[in-house]
Amino acid sequence: MQKKHQLFNTRTLTILAMMSALAFLLAAFVRFPVIPAVPFLRYDPKDIVIVIAGFMFGPLAALIMTVVVALVQMFTTSATGVWGFVMNVISGVAFACTAAFIYSKKRTMSGAVIGLVAGTVAMTVIMMLWNYIVTPTIMGWPRERVVDILVTGIMAFNLFNGVVNSAFAMLLYKPVVIGLQKTGLLPSQPKKDGEKRKVFSPALIGVSLFVLLTAVLWYLAIQGVIGS
16 A cells, blocks of 8 residues: 555554564464364464555565564464564465555456456465474474375465465455555545546455355365264
């Protein structure tokens, strides 16, 4: 929403601080395992908030929030210390910064979708590589055990993570922007004559809800709740 030279003004820092606090609270209180093969990987929705901030203020804002939230997690809720911090930062940067960078170059609906898809793919590939490298050290596992779960565990988890976060980000981005504009924290964008500002697009709602429903059904199937 703002130019790069405006990134660190008072209003922007206020918004980033508020959104960082929200991201941390979500990470602290909304956490659950998704894939039985990798119970040490738990989904949390903090990246939804971070990627929305990245869409508003650019990839540097997403990077700052990712590092800040991961650092607070390391000293409060994380059981994996420095390694947990490193993996949180790498995962968040791969997803949120990739998506925000692409959207900053093409600020349209298609740009947002392309950015989120690219972020999901980047996070999935990068986290497979990094888990192959460091999980034996973190978990004390033989590397062969990590290889066995790279696709069915680690890849599946990160795809679920990216898909769910992308769908929520698409649903919530515009309402968050308009809400911040109404509070005066975010400058309003001028409207063309006769233009009505839509909070939600019916097509966007439909696609996002379909994606979320698919993810929920996938999760329930993996947990054996349905189809067993």
